Each structure stands twice: as C-alpha cells, then as structure tokens.
Amino acid sequence: MSEHRSRARHRRGSKLLAAGLPLALAAAGMVVYGAGSDGGGTAQAAAVTAPAAPAWATATADGFASVNALGQNGTYGGRDGRTVTVRTQADLEKYATAAEPYVVVVAGTITMDPVGKEIEVASDKTIVGAGTSGHIVGGGFFLGRGVHNVIIRNLTIRDAYQGVWNDKEHDFDAVQMDGAHHVWIDHNDLRNMADGLIDVRKDSTYVTVSWNRLSRNNKTFGIGWTENVTTDITIHHNWFRETEQRNPSTDNAAHAHLYNNYLEDVAGTDITSSYGNYARGGTRMVLENSYFRGVNNPVIKDQTATVVQRGNVFSGTSGRNESGGTAFDPTSYYAYTLDAAADVPALLTAQAGPRSAIGTTTAAAKAAAAGTLTVARDGTGQYRTVQAAVNAVPANNPSRVVISIKPGTYRETVKVPSNKPHVTFQGTGGSRKDTVIVFDNAAGTPKPDGSGTYGTSGSATVAVEADDFQARNLTISNDFDERAHQSLTGHQAVALRTAADKVLLDGVIVEGDQDTLLLDTAAKDRLGRVYVTGSYVVGNVDFIFGRATAVIDRSVITLKKRWDGTSAGYVTAPSTAANRKGILITDSTVNGDVSDRTFHLGRPWHAGGDASLDPQTTVRNTTLSAAIRTAPWTDMSGFSWKDDRFAEYRNTGPGAGPASGDRPHLTDAQAADQEVTDWLAGWTPSAS
Structure with a gap:
C-alpha cells in the first residue's frame, strides 16, 4: 500500500463546556x-490492581x-x-x-x-x-x-x-x-x-x-x-x-x-x-x-x-x-x-449496536441485568405491555429499574405512580420511532365507567408521577382525531404528563396536537424539575405547558397545522408559581410546515384564574423559523403577558427579531441568571 500523501486539514477550534452524566461503575x-474530581481531573480514589483486564479492554x-x-x-x-x-x-x-x-x-x-x-x-x-x-x-x-x-x-x-x-x-x-x-x-x-x-x-x-x-x-x-x-x-x-x-x-x-x-x-x-x-x-x-x-x-x-x-x-x-x-x-x-x-x-x-457486556465488569453487568424488565408485544419479553412492567416494579424501589421496550407500537395508557421512583423507559430499536407508546384519549372523552370525562390531565397517554423518571429512544404520542370528533367538547389531548421531580427525557419524541406535553408538579408548593434534551416535541396549541421548572435543551420543537389545515398556535403556556422558574427553551430549533407569522412563542396560563401565579417562558440561543410572529407573546383568559415573565435572548433565524415593547430581550446580566444550571438548581441529570 502507498503511504499517505494528502495533507490533513483540521476544522476550526471550539470552546469547551461539559455536562457530565454519571453512572455508578465499580x-x-x-x-x-x-x-467529583478537581479541575485537573485528579483521581477520586487510587487505582485498584486487577488480576486480569476484562476481555473488552484487550479486544483487537x-x-x-x-x-x-x-x-x-x-x-x-x-x-x-x-x-x-x-x-x-x-x-x-x-x-x-x-x-x-x-x-x-x-x-x-x-x-x-x-x-x-x-x-x-x-x-x-x-x-x-x-x-x-x-x-x-x-x-x-x-x-x-x-x-x-x-x-x-x-x-x-x-x-x-x-x-x-x-x-x-x-x-x-x-x-x-x-x-x-x-x-x-x-x-x-x-x-x-x-x-x-x-x-x-x-x-x-x-x-x-x-x-x-x-x-x-x-x-x-x-x-x-x-x-x-x-x-x-x-x-x-x-x-x-x-x-x-x-x-x-x-x-x-x-x-x-x-x-x-x-x-x-x-x-x-x-x-x-x-x-x-x-x-x-x-x-x-x-x-x-x-x-x-x-x-x-x-x-x-x-x-x-x-x-x-x-x-x-x-x-x-x-x-x-x-x-x-x-x-x-x-x-x-x-x-x-x-x-x-x-x-x-x-x-x-x-x-448490532451497544452491548450490555462491553465496557462493564461481570458484576456490574449482572447488577444491571437484575434491574431490567423487558417488554415485547410478541411475547419474547417478560411482559407484553408497558403498564404490566410498571406494575411489576416494587413499591418504593430503592434503585434504578430499566424497562427495556422492544420495537413495536404499544396502544395503551401508562401510569408510573408516585411510589415507584427511579424508573427508566428505554426503547431498544435503532430509531426513537421504532418504539411507540400511543393512545387517543382527549379531555372530553367519556370514561368507560360512565363517571365523566378524562379532563386534560387525565387524557395523557403516559403519566409520570414518580421522581427520578427517565425515558430514552422512544416515541410517546396522543393520536386523538380532532376531525372525527368535532362534536366532542374538550380537544386537549396530552401525550405525556409529568408531575414529579428530576425527570429526564433524552432522545425521545413527544407528539400530539393541542396540549402535547404537560409539565406539572405533584402539588402547587412542590418543585418539579424536568430536563428534555436531544428530543422532538410536536404540536400546535399550548403544546408545552404547565407549572414545572422545565428545560428544553438542544431539541427540535415542531409546529403542526390544526386539524382543518390552518396555521395558528402557541408553543408554550406556563403556569409557573411565583418565585419559581418556568419553561426555558435553549440551544434548540423551532420549525415546522406551517404558514409564516402564525405561531406565538407563548401565553400566560393562570390555571383556574389564579392571579398569584407568575408564568415564565424564556427562549434563548434558539433558531426560530418564519412561523413565529413578530410580536411573539400574547394574552390569555384576561391575563396580560406583560404582567408575567416572557423574554428572549440571542435567538436567530427568520423568526427572530430585535427588542421592542412587544418583544422583550434579556440583557447580558439577566441572561447570566437564566442558564440551564439556574433552572435545575443543583440537579445534574444523570443517564443511568
């Protein structure tokens, strides 16, 4: 073979900032x-000499x-x-x-x-x-x-x-x-x-x-x-x-x-x-x-x-x-x-793809396997439905349980109750589209027992009420058909509702129409932090909403037309409590196949007419398509957005615009206090 003759060209340098996600690995x-190391990477503990390296460490x-x-x-x-x-x-x-x-x-x-x-x-x-x-x-x-x-x-x-x-x-x-x-x-x-x-x-x-x-x-x-x-x-x-x-x-x-x-x-x-x-x-x-x-x-x-x-x-x-x-x-x-x-x-x-036995010790692999439940529609797993696997998680489980979900469409509603923390939903397909949890309840859908309708929060395909929940590499959807149910009162149809703290959504799709992603807390006085990264959120009206302290980071927010083909909607509807952080969208993209200047970035949701609330949405360092209105915020139910907390910072794209009375921008000093770490308040999201 000939020696290398071309001259390598390197790309421009980049600044460095890390978000570490730890995994216990002994x-x-x-x-x-x-x-836990110091700034120089000092070891936390001395190396332990092993009699032999695992096979993956010496593989050729x-x-x-x-x-x-x-x-x-x-x-x-x-x-x-x-x-x-x-x-x-x-x-x-x-x-x-x-x-x-x-x-x-x-x-x-x-x-x-x-x-x-x-x-x-x-x-x-x-x-x-x-x-x-x-x-x-x-x-x-x-x-x-x-x-x-x-x-x-x-x-x-x-x-x-x-x-x-x-x-x-x-x-x-x-x-x-x-x-x-x-x-x-x-x-x-x-x-x-x-x-x-x-x-x-x-x-x-x-x-x-x-x-x-x-x-x-x-x-x-x-x-x-x-x-x-x-x-x-x-x-x-x-x-x-x-x-x-x-x-x-x-x-x-x-x-x-x-x-x-x-x-x-x-x-x-x-x-x-x-x-x-x-x-x-x-x-x-x-x-x-x-x-x-x-x-x-x-x-x-x-x-x-x-x-x-x-x-x-x-x-x-x-x-x-x-x-x-x-x-x-x-x-x-x-x-x-x-x-x-x-x-x-x-x-x-x-x-093909990553294997649980590579990169871990035998003891670590066995421990991980012991905390895994498998779901497969075709009967090749331990359970055929996701809810059945959730039901099998011990009450008040002290450590992580991974529910490994094989590719397929799981038409069911799923609830993770508050006494089952540390649960992960992990899709195992090659794409997040391979594993889909979907249902079609809406707020106005009658319950089968005749006890009324589901209401907005009850319409969720997946409801998470347990702390330290994670979801990765899957789709959660509500496919309620508005066109077919025009006579129904209440078209809000939630795909995912979270009412818990320390929720990590990593590499998922959450899709619906109106009220897609409800980011709630267990109670008005309870903190509920949610971190969404590398994901897609799809909808049209108030489709990211609630009172949680939530970060949408490095994700794509996709705008949809309404059931009748029209373009009009609102990305966020926060109902943040006073003195709490609301919704932060950062380093993301807002786009979709909709008409120009037809979508607001948000409006204030004073749930139940509660004037004590102080809704907040900040959109920063994000690419905005031309679908975003030049006056991106608007009022809701008699409450003025100008009395609450709505702002932008250094957005780009055809939907971005200069600061004005209808388009407030953060100063650099204000933006320094509205970073991801400020929202997460001491929590480092950890994939495990």
Missing part, C-alpha cells in the same frame, strides 16, 4: 474521573484494521495503558487527547458544548461505552493525520442534527478521520447527526467498521475525498436504517470489503433512500452476503470502479443494481467467516 483496575480488530502495515501491528487501542472512567466532556477530552495509551470508559451521557464539538483523539486509545449507558450527544470524534491504533466502541453518538436535512453549514460528524490509520469502529449506535455518521477521508486506511447501527441520517458514511487510491476498509455486520445516501459511498478505495450488512429503507417513514452501496473512481469493492430491503438503487458504480457481488439478497428493491470488473481476494489479507445473507436481518437487529 470496575476493578479502573480509575474514576468526573463529577478484525478485517483490514487487523493487518500489519505502516509500522502498526493490528489495532488494539489503549490496552497497554490504564483504564479510566469518565463522566464529563472535560475528562473525556483529557484522556482521549493524551499522549499515553488509555482505555477510556464513558459512563453515562456527555453532551458536547458547543454543539458539533469533535474531540481530537490521539493514537493508542480505546474509547468504549459502559454497557448501553455511554452516550455522546451533539458531537463526536476527530482522528487527524497520522493518528493510529484507535478503537471507538459500544457508544451511542447522536443528535447533532440542526433541523436542516441537507445541511451545508454544520459539518458535525459522529466519527471523522482525515489521514488516520488502523481504526476500529465497533458496536456503536450512530444517528441523527448534522453531517456524516462516519467519514473516512483523505487517505485514511486500515479501517474496520463492524456491528454498528446507523440510522436517521442523510449523508451517512462517506469514504474518500482524495484522488489517491489508498484506503483499505472492511465494513461488515452493520445495520443501515432510515438513511438516505452514502450507505456507504466509497471513493477511490484500493480495497473495500463489504459483507453481511443490512440496508433497510422502512416504508412509510419520512426518509427515503437515494442509493445504497456506491463505488466511485478507482474503487475496487467486494460485496458479499448482504441483505437489501426496500432500498432504491441498492448497488451503483461508476464506469471506472469495479464491484464484485456474491450471495447478496435484494427484497423489494428498485433501480440500479450493478456489478462488473475484477476486484481482489479478501482472504489474501485476513481470514473471515460469512453468515448466510438470509440470516442477516434477524442477526443484526438483535446484535
């Missing part, structure tokens, strides 16, 4: 860093990443160094960029600040998620020229998406390589980024990408960006789902070996495949025993590229499916074993 031989790559070349004997990451556990962006960056080898365990969710931040990984590193808990949100990793012997494994890297599908402004990748070699990307869940999930660029070579889930993305996996025919890459056992293009696109790859991958274009979703595997330029590709379902143009090649196909399955595909020329024999470089193509969909849906 692993022999690990040093734990993060929330297969495929082209295993080949001895360029002075590197295979790819084994940081196995010769210490194992450290990190919980913050600062500590992750410290050890990922260090000159020494490290095995860096990511324990919990790390939200990148600024959005799009890519940590510059140095050679001889293993970066691995602790079980299924290791999440990198809003950013990723960059491997520059000459960086080698790197493993990125068992992580969920997600949600740098900025609301623009074919985004030309935000080059935010999950993993980008510019001139790196000997890299293994394995068992990750990569999704919803602003640009590529994986970019193997500028003569990067000896790369293996295996057992990953790649989903909800446009330009998914690009290889090339050079005229040199240099890259050697193995891509096997990856599940591509709801991805439009570059699945992958392989440009001038000397040897591209693709086998046992599953490319799936899901019918009825808002993402349609443009093409599947693409060989361009001087690429020589061997494509074996992969499964293509519903994909448009599943295999395409340029006239100058060669593609050899063997044993692939094409189900419901259309368009170009091409091969031709001679390529190479992969067994000349490494040994490998093919699975039958017919087995690939079941194999990958079960085994």
Whole structure:
C-alpha cells in the first residue's frame, strides 16, 4: 500500500463546556474521573490492581484494521495503558487527547458544548461505552493525520442534527478521520447527526467498521475525498436504517470489503433512500452476503470502479443494481467467516449496536441485568405491555429499574405512580420511532365507567408521577382525531404528563396536537424539575405547558397545522408559581410546515384564574423559523403577558427579531441568571 500523501486539514477550534452524566461503575483496575474530581481531573480514589483486564479492554480488530502495515501491528487501542472512567466532556477530552495509551470508559451521557464539538483523539486509545449507558450527544470524534491504533466502541453518538436535512453549514460528524490509520469502529449506535455518521477521508486506511447501527441520517458514511487510491476498509455486520445516501459511498478505495450488512429503507417513514452501496473512481469493492430491503438503487458504480457481488439478497428493491470488473481476494489479507445473507436481518437487529457486556465488569453487568424488565408485544419479553412492567416494579424501589421496550407500537395508557421512583423507559430499536407508546384519549372523552370525562390531565397517554423518571429512544404520542370528533367538547389531548421531580427525557419524541406535553408538579408548593434534551416535541396549541421548572435543551420543537389545515398556535403556556422558574427553551430549533407569522412563542396560563401565579417562558440561543410572529407573546383568559415573565435572548433565524415593547430581550446580566444550571438548581441529570 502507498503511504499517505494528502495533507490533513483540521476544522476550526471550539470552546469547551461539559455536562457530565454519571453512572455508578465499580470496575476493578479502573480509575474514576468526573463529577467529583478537581479541575485537573485528579483521581477520586487510587487505582485498584486487577488480576486480569476484562476481555473488552484487550479486544483487537478484525478485517483490514487487523493487518500489519505502516509500522502498526493490528489495532488494539489503549490496552497497554490504564483504564479510566469518565463522566464529563472535560475528562473525556483529557484522556482521549493524551499522549499515553488509555482505555477510556464513558459512563453515562456527555453532551458536547458547543454543539458539533469533535474531540481530537490521539493514537493508542480505546474509547468504549459502559454497557448501553455511554452516550455522546451533539458531537463526536476527530482522528487527524497520522493518528493510529484507535478503537471507538459500544457508544451511542447522536443528535447533532440542526433541523436542516441537507445541511451545508454544520459539518458535525459522529466519527471523522482525515489521514488516520488502523481504526476500529465497533458496536456503536450512530444517528441523527448534522453531517456524516462516519467519514473516512483523505487517505485514511486500515479501517474496520463492524456491528454498528446507523440510522436517521442523510449523508451517512462517506469514504474518500482524495484522488489517491489508498484506503483499505472492511465494513461488515452493520445495520443501515432510515438513511438516505452514502450507505456507504466509497471513493477511490484500493480495497473495500463489504459483507453481511443490512440496508433497510422502512416504508412509510419520512426518509427515503437515494442509493445504497456506491463505488466511485478507482474503487475496487467486494460485496458479499448482504441483505437489501426496500432500498432504491441498492448497488451503483461508476464506469471506472469495479464491484464484485456474491450471495447478496435484494427484497423489494428498485433501480440500479450493478456489478462488473475484477476486484481482489479478501482472504489474501485476513481470514473471515460469512453468515448466510438470509440470516442477516434477524442477526443484526438483535446484535448490532451497544452491548450490555462491553465496557462493564461481570458484576456490574449482572447488577444491571437484575434491574431490567423487558417488554415485547410478541411475547419474547417478560411482559407484553408497558403498564404490566410498571406494575411489576416494587413499591418504593430503592434503585434504578430499566424497562427495556422492544420495537413495536404499544396502544395503551401508562401510569408510573408516585411510589415507584427511579424508573427508566428505554426503547431498544435503532430509531426513537421504532418504539411507540400511543393512545387517543382527549379531555372530553367519556370514561368507560360512565363517571365523566378524562379532563386534560387525565387524557395523557403516559403519566409520570414518580421522581427520578427517565425515558430514552422512544416515541410517546396522543393520536386523538380532532376531525372525527368535532362534536366532542374538550380537544386537549396530552401525550405525556409529568408531575414529579428530576425527570429526564433524552432522545425521545413527544407528539400530539393541542396540549402535547404537560409539565406539572405533584402539588402547587412542590418543585418539579424536568430536563428534555436531544428530543422532538410536536404540536400546535399550548403544546408545552404547565407549572414545572422545565428545560428544553438542544431539541427540535415542531409546529403542526390544526386539524382543518390552518396555521395558528402557541408553543408554550406556563403556569409557573411565583418565585419559581418556568419553561426555558435553549440551544434548540423551532420549525415546522406551517404558514409564516402564525405561531406565538407563548401565553400566560393562570390555571383556574389564579392571579398569584407568575408564568415564565424564556427562549434563548434558539433558531426560530418564519412561523413565529413578530410580536411573539400574547394574552390569555384576561391575563396580560406583560404582567408575567416572557423574554428572549440571542435567538436567530427568520423568526427572530430585535427588542421592542412587544418583544422583550434579556440583557447580558439577566441572561447570566437564566442558564440551564439556574433552572435545575443543583440537579445534574444523570443517564443511568
């Protein structure tokens, strides 16, 4: 193979701020860093010497990443160094960029600040998620020229998406390589980024990408960006789902070996495949025993590229499916074993993505399993309904119970009562759209026992009354049909109601029409903090409302038309108690397929005519579409918004506007007291 000849170009620097999300992880031989360390990352406790490192800490790559070349004997990451556990962006960056080898365990969710931040990984590193808990949100990793012997494994890297599908402004990748070699990307869940999930660029070579889930993305996996025919890459056992293009696109790859991958274009979703595997330029590709379902143009090649196909399955595909020329024999470089193509969909849906046994000790994995209940409609779990699993949680449970929900649509109402804290709803599909909890009660829907109607709060599909609740990677919906029930009084239809403290919604969709997301508290004098991150909230009238102290951070708020096709609505309707924080929307996007200047950002809800309330909404550092009115706040039920607390700060987009009497802006000094930490008041949301 030729040496690297292109000159790596690095992107501009970014400022650093971390939001650490800790996970208890007592692993022999690990040093734990993060929330309790000093500013220099001093260890909280001395390292404990273990008789042997776990297998995942010494794992080595297969495929082209295993080949001895360029002075590197295979790819084994940081196995010769210490194992450290990190919980913050600062500590992750410290050890990922260090000159020494490290095995860096990511324990919990790390939200990148600024959005799009890519940590510059140095050679001889293993970066691995602790079980299924290791999440990198809003950013990723960059491997520059000459960086080698790197493993990125068992992580969920997600949600740098900025609301623009074919985004030309935000080059935010999950993993980008510019001139790196000997890299293994394995068992990750990569999704919803602003640009590529994986970019193997500028003569990067000896790369293996295996057992990953790649989903909800446009330009998914690009290889090339050079005229040199240099890259050697193995891509096997990856599940591509709801991805439009570059699945992958392989440009001038000397040897591209693709086998046992599953490319799936899901019918009825808002993402349609443009093409599947693409060989361009001087690429020589061997494509074996992969499964293509519903994909448009599943295999395409340029006239100058060669593609050899063997044993692939094409189900419901259309368009170009091409091969031709001679390529190479992969067994000349490494040994490998093919699975039958017919087995690939079941194999990958079960085994691709993060695994609970990677990144944890045996004791930690067993403890985690003991606190997990599984739900599956088809009977393959412990329970068929989510409510049945909630019912099985012990009253006053002292520790976290994860309700792991397999993909499917669960048409039911669910209530988590106040005596069942520390519950997590975890969707296990490749997309948050795979696992859906939905029902269609409205405020005016008669109860089956004849005791009246449900009322607004009682209409919720999911009602959470227990503290320390979490939901991840799923959709909660109310699909009440207003058009079909015009005679019904009370069209408010809540998807999710929270009436608890320390509620974390991470990577979810909450969708409905009127009154979608009710953020309440257990009582007027009780604090109820809610943190929503990396999520979508969809609705039209007062669809984020209530008296909770709530943060919507790095999320997309999607405006919908009314049932009759008209555009008119209100994003928020806070009913905040005096001397409390209300609703904070920050670093997010407000958009939707609605008419310009038809939506207010909010109005004051004095529930029950209570004049003592002091409703508050602050929208800051957020991109506003042209749907937002030039006077974004309005009155409600005889109460003037000007008597309450409504303000903006440094918003952008066509819906933003200068300060005026109808559009108050915070001063810099005021904004300094209206940050996320001010809202959360000492609580650090922790994915666990």
